[in-house]
Amino acid sequence: MSGADVQAATAAARPQRAPGSLRLFWRAFAENRGAVVGFAVMLLLVAVALLADWVAPHSPVVQFRDHFLAPPMWQRGGSAEFLLGTDDVGRDILSRLIHGARLSLLIGLAVVALSLSGGTVLGLSAAFAGGTADIAIMRLMDILLVFPSLLLAIVIVAILGPSLFNAMIAVAIVTLPNYTRLSRAAALGELARDYVTATRSAGAGTLRLMFLTVLPNCTAPLIVQATLGFSSAILDAAALGFLGLGAQPPTPEWGTMLAGALEFYQRAWWVLAFPGIAILVTVLAFNLMGDGLRDALDPRLKR
Numbered sequence: 001m002s003g004a005d006v007q008a009a010t011a012a013a014r015p016q017r018a019p020g021s022l023r024l025f026w027r028a029f030a031e032n033r034g035a036v037v038g039f040a041v042m043l044l045l046v047a048v049a050l051l052a053d054w055v056a057p058h059s060p061v062v063q064f065r066d067h068f069l070a071p072p073m074w075q076r077g078g079s080a081e082f083l084l085g086t087d088d089v090g091r092d093i094l095s096r097l098i099h100g101a102r103l104s105l106l107i108g109l110a111v112v113a114l115s116l117s118g119g120t121v122l123g124l125s126a127a128f129a130g131g132t133a134d135i136a137i138m139r140l141m142d143i144l145l146v147f148p149s150l151l152l153a154i155v156i157v158a159i160l161g162p163s164l165f166n167a168m169i170a171v172a173i174v175t176l177p178n179y180t181r182l183s184r185a186a187a188l189g190e191l192a193r194d195y196v197t198a199t200r201s202a203g204a205g206t207l208r209l210m211f212l213t214v215l216p217n218c219t220a221p222l223i224v225q226a227t228l229g230f231s232s233a234i235l236d237a238a239a240l241g242f243l244g245l246g247a248q249p250p251t252p253e254w255g256t257m258l259a260g261a262l263e264f265y266q267r268a269w270w271v272l273a274f275p276g277i278a279i280l281v282t283v284l285a286f287n288l289m290g291d292g293l294r295d296a297l298d299p300r301l302k303r
Helices: 003-013 021-030 033-050 093-129 131-146 149-160 164-191 194-201 206-242 254-264 269-297
Strands: none
Touching: 021 033, 021 269, 033 093, 033 269, 093 131, 093 164, 093 206, 093 254, 093 269, 131 164, 149 164, 149 206, 164 206, 194 206, 206 254, 206 269, 254 269
């Protein structure tokens, strides 16, 4: 058969989406108020990250030597020039938090892109190959899952060397099994569908079946996992930065800011509190949005 015949057979057998599906999806998503709040916070974080150079009142690395450990503006001794105070070397905390948002979102995006693409390819390959290849891939993923994620990331960074790039590689490897197992399970469920059988009978090759026929119908669980994995990537990268294995000073990364603030927690609470709050709000926002996406994309969870 020609390529046009293959496309026609695939389109006829594949489940069609109802008109207005985007509107129905948003209606189901908006039923979860927490998810809407998380989505709004995520949009705010993205806007702050993109406009960090214009929104931040100061450079994140400039030291104001007359303002060491200056308190927030609402405390005695505070100044409107430094709304959230300064750290132990006189750097503006608000500016570092704003630029840290850009870095944290970049870390999450890079980690999710690496682990999602790699895990999807491995999962689809295991589902289509079967036999020894399937067993080998899944046993390798099981081995990675045996180790605690943070411990495995620490070992990988210790081998590669402490840096932000190596931390992202380590977190991507740690989260790879989740996407591999999920994409394999979704692909196995789709392989028994009529539209896959029709496309295979029309003469479509394996790669076409994998990436053009089966993969588009496996995206819903992968999108949900990617959203939840985004928050996990930010949290793991912050943990590595806190341990001194991620971003190195003076990079304005939230975990690194926490590590440098430990010795001042008794007399300068703001140096430790604000980076921790930033991590908490970001991770909570992405988790809430992920829950809303799961409820909206899974018909079994709709009321």
